[in-house]
Amino acid sequence: MKKLIPLLLMLLASTQLFSQENLLQNAYSRDGSTLNGRWNYILDPYESGFYNYRREPHDQSENPGAGAYFLNSKPKDETDRVEYDFDVAPTLVVPGDWNSQKENLLYYEGTLWYKKSFDIPDFDAKKRYYLHFGAVNYFADVYVNGKKLGTHRGGFTPFNFEMTELLKAKDNFVIVRVDNKRAADEVPTVSTDWWNYGGITRGVTIYELSQTFIEDYNLQLDTKNPSLLTGSLQLNGPAKADTRVEISIPGLKIKKSVTTDAEGFATIEIPAKKLVRWTTTNPKRYAVTLSTDSDEISDTIGFRNIATKGSDILLNKDKIFLKGISIHEENVMRGGRAYSMEDARVLLGWAKELGCNFVRLAHYPHNENMVRLADELGLLVWEEIPVYWTIDWENSKTYNRAETQLKEVIARDKNRASVIIWSMANETPQSDARLKFLTDLANTTKSLDSTRLITAALEDHPSEGNKDKMVIEDKFAEVVDIVSFNQYYGWYGGAIENLKNIRWEIDIDKPVIISEFGAAALQGNHGNKTEMWTEENQEYLYEETLPTLAKIPQLSGMTPWILTDFRSPRRMHDVYQNGYNRKGLISETGDKKKAFYTLQDFYDGFGNEP
Known part of the structure; x- marks a missing residue:
């Protein structure tokens, strides 16, 4: 309507x-x-x-x-x-x-x-x-x-x-x-x-x-029947009532007509027994056309299911380990905000070279080019809104602004097979007001899109009486489908050499994603592996962190922080930072650091593909 x-x-x-x-x-x-x-x-x-x-x-x-x-x-x-x-x-x-x-x-x-x-x-x-x-x-x-x-x-x-x-x-x-x-x-x-x-x-x-046009539509693989496409459409204009809309999918030899109601709305159900489902190794997509007497719009859509079962993430019922990387929306070599398909190809091309099947688009909705290209390349995507650090939790206007941004990105990307996760927040301090704020966002998301998973980047901390035991104590973990958390042991506290003694105890039967870990290094700065800001120090942290995280029983994926160095006014050391967060595996000049290859080797030998 x-x-x-x-x-x-x-x-x-x-x-x-x-x-x-x-x-x-x-x-x-x-x-x-x-x-x-x-x-x-x-x-x-x-x-x-x-x-x-x-x-x-x-x-x-x-x-x-x-x-x-x-x-x-x-x-x-x-x-x-x-x-x-x-x-x-x-x-x-x-x-x-x-x-x-x-x-x-x-x-x-x-x-x-x-x-x-x-x-x-x-x-x-x-x-x-x-x-x-x-x-x-x-x-x-x-x-x-x-x-x-x-x-x-x-x-x-x-x-x-x-x-x-x-x-x-x-x-x-x-x-x-x-x-x-x-x-x-x-x-x-x-x-x-x-x-x-x-x-x-x-x-x-x-x-x-046209005076009456196709304003909105969605088409998904049914969550319970993998041989059924379901969705809806909405017309806008004076002739929206009782209008015949044809849905054509030539690759499946499908032509289906629906008729809108008085408000221009229609539901869609289409049997599709010979459909090839979209996967990371075979990102099959189909040309889909919706047409009326006065309007026609075409899309290219992949069809897949995403779900969880216990501590596993299932893509089309097959268990998958999400080998990911976090990304900011910057063109590191040109400088400034990334915006073009060429920018997307550079960033996602590096992710593919790294061995990723998954990317976290942090900390806000990225350009539509990114998810369109991810559909094409077979990369799964985590999208999030900028509910970041300390939000005005008790302000209803602030909540409405967050919810509006969430609705807008869901509206834009709901037909993208690559998008499997909506994230509500990143590193937010716990309170009753914050829990209600995020829970309301999660409920809104589920009401708009029940076909994808919900998470948020939470935080861990040492258990009382045992500094080597890390726990997640956050009531919002009970709401989400996936328990995700950022951890920076060895950079923001703790010694890298002690990482082998650290263990995470997560008393919840849900998949776990390590949404961030990492260390900063100035590309080209070399020294001892214990020396801050060196490539060797960053490499050392990855070498010790990766096998330690792999011991977490529920581990289903990770998105280390971060693919490339990016600008930040908070990072002002004149020698090592100069206005950049240096946790990237690739510098602002496009040069790979040693840790890039450490993560690449880990992904090459770890996890599975459906």
Whole structure:
């Protein structure tokens, strides 16, 4: 059902009533007109383009005046004063973060305005036009031709707005106010261990759609019957009721028709006895087309089951050990936020070279290119939202922001076979409020998607009276499907040589994933294996940690920290860090450290494939 969520309940002279639109499913595969490229920008640290001198938002004024940047005002004559001009302003490349493009913006956190002019060459008043953003970090106010479309918050999930009524064939412009300031009640909160890249960090596209179109769909292998495909679809538009929709899967010789109800919704059940299931060694995918008289959309979908049984993870009922690595969304050699399919191929190519069948995309939803390519390569994926460290657990607005980001990434990636885990949080301190917050997220996730597993990166600690015995004492472990935890024995406390004496006692019959372990090393810095910051020290920690972790009875996988060095303002040692977290197995120049090969050898001889 089409549900519009009001963001502002006021009628503005400069804008229509605007709403957050439902996300277009599989916009990735639709034909669209890109707005990627160079956009003019204006730096606005005092936010004078958004507020007047009384600190009142221009876009809530009946007469905003020329000082409102979203109007893109021009002087009427030589006596008219306008104190900005996008057309003579410098440019930034979109998609891309501003920090890595302009040296003076490296640490900038605040407001920056983007502007792009565009035409619609074959403009058709009978069509509907949507403006889609892959991601903007963190707040985005979006205006087209001086009218506000809406607002989005959250730096790593897609959003879109309909702009049909505002367009013309030529001389359109879109203006986006972006604000990446951190705040205590946001998700993530003020303290993270990654770079706060600001800007329009993923692609911007215009989609031309029919009056009634296929807005949403999902298609999965049934959890109980491996010869049945189940799902649903949703139409948007005036002709959504009693509409015939055809589902075609040529690779299975399937053509199935369903008819929508009064709300444009239909369930799907399709027998598929000859279906080849998607696995890590044979990532079989099928072309799937959904069509009506007025719309058609195609996807490429793999079908598989993921489940747990006791302490085992089962892919299509076969036990699998998840040989993984954690990844941040950075292009280490170019610098800055990763955004392209080429970036994804570099990162996931390294993961495959390492011997991985699994990746953890930390600590926020990554670009859709990553999960699309993982589908193709046969890599299983852990996705998570940035509920990280200390969140404002008792703030209902903060919870809603976390839940919204969770819903948006599930909506985007629910048809991706590679995605098997939704993670609720990372390294969060225990409290009753936190337990309720995370449990509510988990319940929401299960209500939206019961076909995948739930986890969170928890923390371990020594048992009382025995410093060599490590335990997990977290009530949220009772909620999740997989018990995952980060452990840094030998780096944040403890001696590497004592790792052989450490044991983990986990009194719960669930699969265990070690979601993080590691040590930092500056690539090319060599020395004694006990000397901090050397490749030998990092290698030594891996050599001692891997066999120790392998003794955990419930161990079903691991994602060591981390594939590549990544930028972090918390890491400021001028010799060894220089603004980078150095726990990567690959440096920011793309050079592999010694520990890369240690983990590669371990994966080569450990675990199994279905």
